[in-house]
Amino acid sequence: MRSKSRSLLMRRLALHAALTPLAIIWLFPLWMMFVFSTMSDYGIFSPDIVLWPSTQFIENFQNLQADTDFLRAMFISITVAVIYTILSVMLTSMAGWALARYRFAGRSVVIAIILGTITLPFAVVVIPQFIMVAREFRLANTWVALIVPPLFNSLGVLFMRQAFSMMPSELFDAARVEGVKEWRIFLHIALPLARPTMAALSIILFLASWNNYLWPLLINSRPGMMTAPVALGTLIGLTKVSWGGIMAGAVLLTAPILFVFIFLQRHFISGITAGAVK
Amino acid sequence: MRVHNRIAYAFLAPYLLIFATFWLWPIISSFLISFQNTRVNPWRFAPSMNWGRLVGDPAFYNALYNTLIILVIQVPVMIALATVMAVFLNSPLLKARPLYRFAFFVPVVVGEVAYAAVFRLMFSADFGIINKIIGTVGISPVSWFDNGTAAMALLIMAVTWRWAGYNAIIILAGLQSIPGDVYEAATLDRVGKVQQFFHITLPLLKPIILFCIVLSVIGTMQLFAEPFLITNRGGPGGATETLGLLLYRQGFTSLNFGYASAIAYTIAALAVAISLLNLFFGRETK
Numbered sequence: 001m002r003s004k005s006r007s008l009l010m011r012r013l014a015l016h017a018a019l020t021p022l023a024i025i026w027l028f029p030l031w032m033m034f035v036f037s038t039m040s041d042y043g044i045f046s047p048d049i050v051l052w053p054s055t056q057f058i059e060n061f062q063n064l065q066a067d068t069d070f071l072r073a074m075f076i077s078i079t080v081a082v083i084y085t086i087l088s089v090m091l092t093s094m095a096g097w098a099l100a101r102y103r104f105a106g107r108s109v110v111i112a113i114i115l116g117t118i119t120l121p122f123a124v125v126v127i128p129q130f131i132m133v134a135r136e137f138r139l140a141n142t143w144v145a146l147i148v149p150p151l152f153n154s155l156g157v158l159f160m161r162q163a164f165s166m167m168p169s170e171l172f173d174a175a176r177v178e179g180v181k182e183w184r185i186f187l188h189i190a191l192p193l194a195r196p197t198m199a200a201l202s203i204i205l206f207l208a209s210w211n212n213y214l215w216p217l218l219i220n221s222r223p224g225m226m227t228a229p230v231a232l233g234t235l236i237g238l239t240k241v242s243w244g245g246i247m248a249g250a251v252l253l254t255a256p257i258l259f260v261f262i263f264l265q266r267h268f269i270s271g272i273t274a275g276a277v278k
Numbered sequence: 279m280r281v282h283n284r285i286a287y288a289f290l291a292p293y294l295l296i297f298a299t300f301w302l303w304p305i306i307s308s309f310l311i312s313f314q315n316t317r318v319n320p321w322r323f324a325p326s327m328n329w330g331r332l333v334g335d336p337a338f339y340n341a342l343y344n345t346l347i348i349l350v351i352q353v354p355v356m357i358a359l360a361t362v363m364a365v366f367l368n369s370p371l372l373k374a375r376p377l378y379r380f381a382f383f384v385p386v387v388v389g390e391v392a393y394a395a396v397f398r399l400m401f402s403a404d405f406g407i408i409n410k411i412i413g414t415v416g417i418s419p420v421s422w423f424d425n426g427t428a429a430m431a432l433l434i435m436a437v438t439w440r441w442a443g444y445n446a447i448i449i450l451a452g453l454q455s456i457p458g459d460v461y462e463a464a465t466l467d468r469v470g471k472v473q474q475f476f477h478i479t480l481p482l483l484k485p486i487i488l489f490c491i492v493l494s495v496i497g498t499m500q501l502f503a504e505p506f507l508i509t510n511r512g513g514p515g516g517a518t519e520t521l522g523l524l525l526y527r528q529g530f531t532s533l534n535f536g537y538a539s540a541i542a543y544t545i546a547a548l549a550v551a552i553s554l555l556n557l558f559f560g561r562e563t564k
Contacts, residue, residue: 019366032407049407123522
């Protein structure tokens with residue numbers, strides 16, 4: 001009995017001894033992002049090892065704002081992410097509802113489209129999408145170009161469909177007997193019940209829009225219409241640029257979503273695993 | 279379930295409209311553009327121009343080689359690490375679980391640009407914190423951006439940091455769906471923990487791990503932001519140029535849409551081929 005509890009203790013110690021260094025390594029880049037954002041450029045490029053924050057964050061932010069209009073870019077990013085999230089949740093809930101609750105001609109084709117496009121790389125559509133939006137529609141450097149093309153989202157539909165198909169059908173049949181219209185059933189009965197799923201999906205969609213880089217980089221490259229990641233990206237690699245400023249921008253990009261992550265970790269995780277667990 | 283064509287399509291209409299406009303048409307259009315000479319105005323049909331160039335282009339083979347190197351090294355390392363993370367996070371012996379979970383999962387929310395910036399600064403050759411730290415144990419500074427092998431290693435480390443936790447989340451969900459009594463029975467039969475891992479956990483996790491590999495392969499095939507931002511446009515001298523970066527360069531720097539479309543289709547074909555291969559092996563032993 002005694003030796004057993006000792007071996008359990010040893011196992012517990014070994015587990016923590018293996019996991020702790022790994023966790024420190026994993027947190028290190030984020031911690032350094034924060035530390036760098038509070039150091040002067042002189043301090044960042046000094047030969048000393050500095051692992052503790054300093055006091056220069058405001059100055060760094062002012063340098064960043066002088067290098068690129070970061071506040072404007074943040075405003076664009078936030079607005080785009082909010083509108084995108086609302087529209088995308090609407091589209092995917094409606095499509096998910098149709099797939100979960102109705103039989104119709106071509107249903108298997110629609111499902112094949114959704115499953116087929118999950119594993120299709122964005123690379124294959126990016127060139128013609130750009131030609132179409134920028135050259136044919138002449139929508140480069142507009143809000144529409146940032147929000148509308150990325151709206152197609154297969155995982156969201158699957159996620160919503162799952163939520164709707166788990167609801168008992170008696171719920172909706174009772175309303176139908178009383179002659180309630182289908183869109184009212186969807187809007188007033190099904191959607192309120194799917195609120196937790198919609199919350200998880202919203203977080204994932206917001207994050208995707210907030211961090212989206214390639215498409216906004218291509219389509220909105222004019223300074224006044226850049227999103228925050230694109231604006232920050234233009235500074236990386238310049239020779240005369242404030243690195244403290246870039247780090248302040250990185251912190252501003254990361255901090256809001258980090259707080260959401262800390263408080264709503266469960267929703268993040270259910271959003272991420274939605275695609276995997278069928 | 280009720281048969282209602284009109285109502286169903288009314289609900290599906292906005293979604294299908296976006297699909298048709300921004301995915302279906304581009305997929306077709308991309309294919310057509312790859313057979314056109316887009317360097318003249320108006321574009322002309324030139325069936326072998328882009329694909330012929332692709333077959334003989336050393337820049338394409340370089341990007342393909344680099345992408346496959348990342349695929350072969352980074353994906354297995356990351357998936358193995360993610361599995362270890364998930365198994366350890368799932369252990370009942372672990373204290374302060376939320377803290378460890380936070381450490382491993384948090385890179386998932388960090389954007390490409392933010393993390394690229396901090397990696398670039400940390401690995402700076404002269405005053406980067408990494409070279410300073412390895413200097414304290416007597417290792418001479420590594421020129422992470424001027425040495426092709428070091429730049430590739432940096433890229434692999436960065437991508438692994440960003441995505442290991444994401445895969446660990448998925449694998450952990452898979453672990454938690456394995457019923458506990460399987461392990462109880464094994465423990466009663468005096469099967470060791472390590473053997474339990476290799477003979478019970480891994481086989482049951484196989485479909486989930488295959489799913490993670492498919493996602494990682496697709497991600498790696500179009501890897502762009504990291505070589506673009508961290509190793510400065512695929513440097514040094516193209517040592518970290520990936521297929522995703524080559525596509526960007528041809529499409530949006532040289533504005534050669536025809537050739538870029540041929541590259542895009544190659545990326546997609548490779549991704550689909552590797553995914554199917556994966557599915558095939560996943561099915562066979564089931």
